[in-house]
Amino acid sequence: MSGYDSNPYVDPVDVNPFQDASVTQVTSGATESMGEFNPFSATEMGNNSDTTIPISAAASSQPAILQTSSEQSARAAATAGQANLIKQQEELEKKAAELERKEQELRNQSAASASNLGTKENNWPPLPKFFPVKPCFYQDFEQDIPEEYRRICKRMYYLWMFHSATLFLNVLACLAYFTVDPARGVDFGLSILWFILFTPVSFICWYRPVYKAFRSDSSFSFFFFFFVFFFQVAVYVIQTVGIPSWGNSGWIVSISVIGSNLAVAVVMMVVAGFFTVNSVLAIFLLKMVHSKYRRTGASFTKAQQEFSHGVLTNRTVQTAATSAATSAAQGAFGRNQAN
Template sequence: MSGFDSNPFVDPMDIEPFQDASITQVTSGASENTGEFNPFSANDMGIHTGTTIPISAASSQPAILPTSVEQSAQANASAGQANLIKQQEELEKKAAELERKEQEMQNRAAGRALNTGSKENNWPPLPSFSPVKPCFYQDFEEDIPEEYRRICKRMYYLWMFHSATLFLNVLACLAYFTTDPQYGVDFGLSILWFILFTPVSFICWYRPVYKAFRSDSSFSFFFFFFVFFFQVAVYIIQTVGIPKWGNSGWIASISMIGKNLAVAVVMMVVAGFFTVNAVLAVILLKMVHSKYRRTGASFTKAQQEFSHGVLTNPSVQSAATSAATSAAQGAFSRNQRN
């Protein structure tokens, strides 16, 4: 019967591969050893305890931090060195600029000393056919250093405005005189002030300040301050306008309002010009004084320049020689008489 129990339609080569004895033994052994894995169990932790890396060992060997610190220190050192180099270059530029200015002043002074006789006077700018020739040499670009050039030109403009005001004062006093003949004194004095104060102001306070800025002369500075202080006082007196003093000031112009309004207006304009002169004179005096304090001038230098100028002046030397000669001759003649 056993022969009839088998399936006659089954291929005798078609055998279940997993029913092989060797494979069945292996799979059964693996299933017995395989269990649920718990990484936190005591047995499993004991297996891996020997391979754990301590924290101290891992943190005691940084790989990037020393390199970054060293690079930042080098960068700071390089930046500091570059800053020092930049400051040194700026100081060298300033020193070179000061040396250049000093050399220009020395060259300018040497040029003036060499060309004093060769330069022709160019002020006042008169035509070539005029019988009167220029009396002074004036060149702001060549003579005056750049830092003093502007204030020196302003002093020149003040002198020109001063001269124009004196001329207008003559016209105002003329109108004043035509209104009332008793004010003829003012008209005559106004002509005198214009003829006298125009050249005197140029020689006594403008040329000294020009020379002071040109050659850094302490004596010229002190002479200018002394004279210009009195010029400011004169401006104030002219602004006030005391009658019969030859000035068309505020008092004289206001007194003419009731007599002749047109003449009063003309005189008020001139009084305003005198006021502007006084204000500008005070402002420029302060500005010149501030420039003077930066030049290093002093009263001791002024005394030395004055004594040196007096001793080296040919006129003074000739006068002293003639005086000494006459005194010696007089003493010799007295000795012969005795």
């Protein structure tokens, strides 16, 4: 009868689904963990501070964006081109600075030369200080003569020295000739005259003009040199020939002495060879000076202008002209008074 007393509408076993063991375990664990967690506790804050990631570290940890090969090559080419331009600009600036420095040096040298032009002391001929005669000319190839004309100007100076030495040897040869033949005293006397006369005259009349011409690019000095040196070449030829009784130990006189005295003839032939070398060198250097003259732009018109300017500005010429004009005026006035 017990079976009939039970309620048929009630489950025979009262089952609570929330009382399941798995659900109860999960809910109880979550409750315990939530109850223990305190975000404001010192322990939890210390743990969180240890694991904080800075912004920079986070940004650096981002994956890099890969560039394509074309972009890399274009950027490398642009960088190389910019570096090349910078290098070229630096080189140009260095060259410009060097040119400016050289121009400044040239301007300083020109200014120094202009300021010292009137105060330069004569240094030629190089005589001792105790000598009573002082030097008469100033000569400095390095300072006065441009580099392109310096060599030819020095050669002209060496020609003049060789010319002077040849005239001195000619005096000795004519002396030897005079000792063999007393009738040749005229040759010996003329040889002394040629040495005393032609040595300083050649220096003043053709060497100094060519020195001045190369120093100041003077057309007048060039023309004066050509005019005088042409006659000098003619004199060299005459001395080389050796006309008797002209005071020169040339080839004709030297050969005529061979029969009478061989030693004197040899000495005179050596001097004749020196005269020949003088003639050859003079013709050769004359052509060289003429070629240099054509490059300087000198002309006969410039020579006339330089001569006119030099004559008009020369104090001596002005004084002489004034004196002549005054004398002429006084003479004319005197004649008028007499009439």
